[in-house]
Amino acid sequence: MDTLSFKTISANKATVNKEWVVVDATGQTLGRFCSKVAKLLRGKYKPNFTPHVDCGDNVIVINADKIVLTGNKWNDRIYLRYTGYPGGQREDTPAKLLAKGEDRLFRKVVKGMLPKNRLGAAIVKNLHVYAGTEHKHEAQQPKSIDINSYK
Numbered sequence: 001m002d003t004l005s006f007k008t009i010s011a012n013k014a015t016v017n018k019e020w021v022v023v024d025a026t027g028q029t030l031g032r033f034c035s036k037v038a039k040l041l042r043g044k045y046k047p048n049f050t051p052h053v054d055c056g057d058n059v060i061v062i063n064a065d066k067i068v069l070t071g072n073k074w075n076d077r078i079y080l081r082y083t084g085y086p087g088g089q090r091e092d093t094p095a096k097l098l099a100k101g102e103d104r105l106f107r108k109v110v111k112g113m114l115p116k117n118r119l120g121a122a123i124v125k126n127l128h129v130y131a132g133t134e135h136k137h138e139a140q141q142p143k144s145i146d147i148n149s150y151k
Contacts, residue, residue, distance in 0.1 A: 009048050010048075010050050011048045011049075011050040011053050011055050012050075012053060013053060013054070016043075016048075016050075016053060016054070016055040017046075017055075018054075018055070018056070018057060018058060018126075019057045019058070019142075019143070020057065020058045020060065020137060020140040020141065020142035020143070021040065021057050021058070021059055021060065021142055021143055021144070021145050022060045022062060022135070022142045022143070022144045022145070023036075023037065023040075023059060023060070023061055023062070023144075023145060023147045024062055024063050024144075024147070025061050025062065025063050025064050025066060025067045026063045026066040027066065027068060028067060028068065028147065029067075029068050029069070029070070030067050030068065030069050030094070030105075030109060031109070033067065033147065034106065034109040034110050034113060035113055036147050036150050037059055037061065037106075037110055037127070037147075038110050038113035038114055039150070040056060040057050040059050040150075041056040041057070041059055041110070041114065041123050041124070041126055041127060042056045042114065042123060043055035043056035043057070044056075045150060052119065054119060054122055054123055054126075056123060056126065057126070058126045058128070058137075058140070058142075059126060059127055059128070060128045060129075060130070060135050060137055060142055061106060061127070061128070061129045061130065062130050062132070062133050062134075062135060063130075063131070063132065063133060064098075064102040064103070064105075064106060064129045064130060064131050065098065065102055065131040065132075067098075067105075067106075069094060073094065074093065074094050074095045075093050075095055076093070077093060077094055078091045078092070078093060079091065079092050079093070079094070079097065079108055102129055102130065102131040103127075103128075103129035103130075106127065106129045107124060107127065107129070110124060110127055111124050
């Protein structure tokens with residue numbers, strides 16, 4: 001067998017194929033939905049996934065206000081952040097984060113599922129979250145996908 005015919009394809013910034021996709025959050029569970037969105041942002045569903053390159057898609061989440069949390073998690077779950085000052089640890093619940101802005105909750109959850117480095121900070125900028133069905137990215141001609149078909 002000729003082993004030279006099998007080449008490992010490693011994507012770089014110039015050869016990566018980034019697309020725009022729209023996913024609907026209506027009736028979806030927050031954690032399961034955000035883990036699939038994080039995989040889309042990272043590019044894990046693509047055959048030419050390269051760990052050190054931003055090869056994921058630009059993801060537009062619509063109907064973010066219709067996300068579901070089971071039980072009393074809206075008020076019992078706590079997300080921590082630190083201001084940088086002594087005694088500056090602040091805590092927020094998912095209900096507070098969603099009230100501050102529809103993208104705050106999603107960014108907090110998805111960012112925790114991405115790499116904790118400069119690549120993760122660059123990838124989270126490809127996430128766009130909107131409360132209703134309208135978004136301002138029609139010029140990019142995003143394709144609508146069913147998030148439930150992904151594993």
